Amino acid sequence: MGKGRAPCCDKDKVKRGPWSPQEDLRLITFIQKHGHENWRALPKQARLLRCGKSCRLRWINYLRPDVKRGNFSKEEEETIIRLHETLGNKWSKIASHLAGRTDNEIKNVWNTHLKKRLAPKNGKIPQNDQSKETCMVSSSCSSITFVSSPCGKRNLEVELEQQWHEGSPSKKPREGFPVSDKAEDFKTEVPSHNSGPFEEPKEFPSSSISSSNSNITNSSQVNVPNPENHGDSLLNFIGVYDWENNTSEEVNKPEILNNAFDIPLESDSDFWDMLDSLGSFQPDEIQSNEVEGNQSPDFGEEYSKENENNKWLQYLEIELGLEVTKNENHNNLSNTAAEPLVPEMYDMLLKP
DNA sequence: AATATCTTCAACCGCTTATTC
DNA sequence: GGAATAAGCGGTTGAAGATAT
Incomplete structure (x- = not known):
């Protein structure tokens, strides 16, 4: 046989099939933090045992915040x-x-x-x-x-x-919907609460390349919610989840991720270790040594690890009902989570 | 209730196109 | 200009759920 086209990834070394919530969380968290400038490199950087293509597809079709689910009108x-x-x-x-x-x-x-x-x-x-x-x-x-x-x-x-x-x-298309393929058209002002840990990734330069696909934009538009679209259940990772628009028809989309929660965007593997060790689930055979040494993309330390961990743990405690009303400051967060996160989600997270 | 068949849709495959060197 | 690489796209598949028998 000829040389042919090199496979995009080693099929023996990547996981296939349906995505687990843990993988989704990993992917979202990573993209939220670092964007997706390089799909091919992303799985390794995010410690995902997936092909870059698969990551891209999962993001585009399910995980990006503006994906609308449910029946077609x-x-x-x-x-x-x-x-x-x-x-x-x-x-x-x-x-x-x-x-x-x-x-x-x-x-x-x-x-x-x-x-x-x-x-x-x-x-x-x-x-x-x-x-x-x-x-x-x-x-x-x-x-x-x-x-x-x-x-x-x-x-x-x-x-x-x-x-x-x-x-x-x-x-005209739905009001407020950008019909242009240009990323600029889709980019919106980052909500004020998007400051701090959720600023646009600085580590990666915003790509000027725009995708022609489904309003997908590159790393610069990870936080894509268009304010005008909020009523259209376009979700904001960082913003407030619109529970009213949460439809039960949504399938296989990790609602947890739609919720407004602050994932401590780690700059090293500690976060992932913590995530992995959440409950007792196994992170889908992701071997930490798989990317040992380079699993932590050199994106710089923006925040104190301690703060990150605290935030994350605090969030988890609340969401898991371990600390229900301890802190009223969590109202903003908790409001969005007033509805318990999809229980199945946690079941999946916490059960092996 | 058990089985067969149909339907749905998430994910994969491989080709094309765009970009980089 | 051409090769290599990466991303995008459309077709297809197969598992899971729904429905019929």
């Missing part, structure tokens, strides 16, 4: 249908027009619901793959019409972008 579905007519299976493009929805999710919804739903109407499977080639569409969208040719896809997309921006309000 009728509006959203219609939007997907419309966009699919014009864009075809360009899921990431479609996703960029839907607040908090990921390409993967949209793709799933299309394949499981919308395609079937439309099939009877048209008497055929909706122009799924064809559309991306032909782009020949009579859009159901009254205010957006596209004349396109197979070669005009680029223009079509540009036009679509423009119409989203300039078009009639009724066709």
